[in-house]
Amino acid sequence: MLKIFMDWYRRRFSDPNAASLMIVIVSLFIIIYFFNKILLPVFIAIVLSYLLDTPVKYLSNKGIPRTLSVIMVLLIFISIVLLSVVILLPLIWQQGVSLVRNIPAMLTFLNEFLTTLPQKYPELIDVGLFDSVIQSIKDRVAQTGNSLLQFSIVSLFSLLSVIVNAVLVPIMMFFLLKDKEKIWNYCSKALPRNRRVLNKVATEMDQQIGNYIVGNVLHIIILFIVMYIPFWFLGLDYALLLAFIVGLSVIIPYVGIIISTIPVILVALFQWGLSAEFGFLVAAYIVVQMLDGNVTVPLLYSEKLNLHPIVIILAVLIFGGLWGFWGVFFAIPLATLVKAIINSWPKTPPTKLTKQSS
Incomplete structure (x- = not known):
């Protein structure tokens, strides 16, 4: 058994390139798993940088300097995000709160609709079971609605951290887009040679x-x-x-x-x-x-x-x-x-x- 395991280990890990790859994968997994909340603004900046890299490359290929291309794309992106935050998100949030408040009434309607089914299929449907299930769902939804309203009040106290991240993320995006090659070359120095x-x-x-x-x-x-x-x-x-x-x-x-x-x-x-x-x-x-x-x-x-x-x-x-x-x-x-x-x-x-x- 040990010989089989050792043969498998040599076959998979005897190459230095494989060992280097495994070291990097394990290191990244540990960093992301234990520090994902701290590094969340960094992850958001990386994702958005990938999103904006295509238009930046397009403008750069048209002869516009990369720094100017990054500034133009970032300004357009920030403008779109601000318009969405000011116009769309409040409407979506209001509709979400209204929907949560109306779910008990919707479930009551659904309960009344379902109670008509036993008249058609009395041998298949139990009215008491429907009543208990619907009532349980209504109670849970009511609790969720109250929690949602409390969350909207409590979230006001975390506004400072949101503002800080809203400032940090565009700054990190700017440098990630502008100096992508330099950052990759710098990180490569810390990687194994093989x-x-x-x-x-x-x-x-x-x-x-x-x-x-x-x-x-x-x-x-x-x-x-x-x-x-x-x-x-x-x-x-x-x-x-x-x-x-x-x-x-x-x-x-x-x-x-x-x-x-x-x-x-x-x-x-x-x-x-x-x-x-x-x-x-x-x-x-x-x-x-x-x-x-x-x-x-x-x-x-x-x-x-x-x-x-x-x-x-x-x-x-x-x-x-x-x-x-x-x-x-x-x-x-x-x-x-x-x-x-x-x-x-x-x-x-x-x-x-x-x-x-x-």
Whole structure:
């Protein structure tokens, strides 16, 4: 047994490049796992820098100096963020608080709707069970609503830290965009010398993470706008909030679409019942989701990841459990990173090992 383990160890770790790669991976994992809250502004700045790197490169290729390109792109980005914070976020927050307050009434309506079902299917449905389940959900929602209101009051006291991060993040973004090559060269000095495999994996992941972040953000914005149009046209309550939830659902592969569909259907059912408007909304929702899956996703994610759905779901569960929101957001790139490491990992032929041992 020990001989088998030692043969496997020599085959996988005898190459100095493999040892260097493992040291860097373990070091990054320890730093991110234990210091993720402290380094959160740094992570946000890195993600946004990846997002803005494409327009900066575009302006630089047009002959504009890189520093001036970074300043122009940052000013446009900050202007868009400020407009969103001033106009969109307050409306979404108000609709969210209003929706939480109205959920007990919506559940009461749903309870009344469900109580009519036992008359049609008395042998399948227990009215008492429905009443207890609905009442339990209403109590939990009421507690959530109170907690949400308390959170909105308590969050005012953390405004100082938000302001500090709002100043630090753009500054870090400026230097990350302006001195990207210098920063990478400086960090390379601290890396092991035998880093051929590490450089290969880093180059591949740098491109894939950049494409993934840009594609994911564009996907959220496009789905949010396209979904808001039929919601607004049909007069659905909380249209802005629900479209925002549907847009964010792309962060969680496969599961997100199911989660975001539930509030849309419940709000529409509460507002219109089983009517023609409800049917139009469901039809529009299905059409938009089909167009999104067959048109938007292939255009934005042109590079095939070749990851099985089970692998993606496991990545969401594992990395989401480790790092929360950011683990879920980067679940697919992290799964791709693991795959790239496995494929690039140097292997020593068993015959060579046998000759060396003899």
